[in-house]
Amino acid sequence: MIAKLRANTTLKELIAGAAAYCIVWEIFLLILTERKLYHSIGLLAGLIICVVLAVSMAGSIDVAVTLDERGARAYIQKKASLRYIIVCAAIVLLELSGIGNPLTFFAGIMGLKIGAYIQPFTHKA
Incomplete structure (x- = not known):
């Protein structure tokens, strides 16, 4: 994951x-809220989950381009479903624990x- 980011x-x-x-x-x-x-x-x-999702998407694309069309579609759908489940689980965990x-x-x-x-604009800078 770190090597991919670099x-x-x-x-x-x-x-x-x-x-x-x-x-x-x-x-x-920090300015407007009490809690x-x-x-x-x-x-x-x-x-944190945003960064994990971005790295996961980049990795999924890297693998998918090496597969045939059917395999790539199945692989991307599987990885997208996993990312969706992670986000939903994190929201439920935050709600149930009351920590965030x-x-x-x-x-x-x-x-x-x-x-x-904004990436195209930061790329130009």
Whole structure:
């Protein structure tokens, strides 16, 4: 996983964008909320899962391009389902344990989308 991160510039830029997005969220959470730790843990958990998802997607693509069309489709679907299950399990775990806010967790996961949207701009810089 770490070797893949070192070799893939796009992946590093995507993760950097997600982290920047979460830093902005964290600033707002620290200023505007009363239960700072509760919300911050949810956001941090979301960012961690976001990074895991990004690395998993990059690895899935690397493997899928070596397979035939049918095998690649099955492999990608299996990995996507696994990622979906991980996200759902994390949300349920946060909700049941009460340790972090599931909504800020979701905001952290959305860092993956924001990182993907701003990656072309960070690549130019």
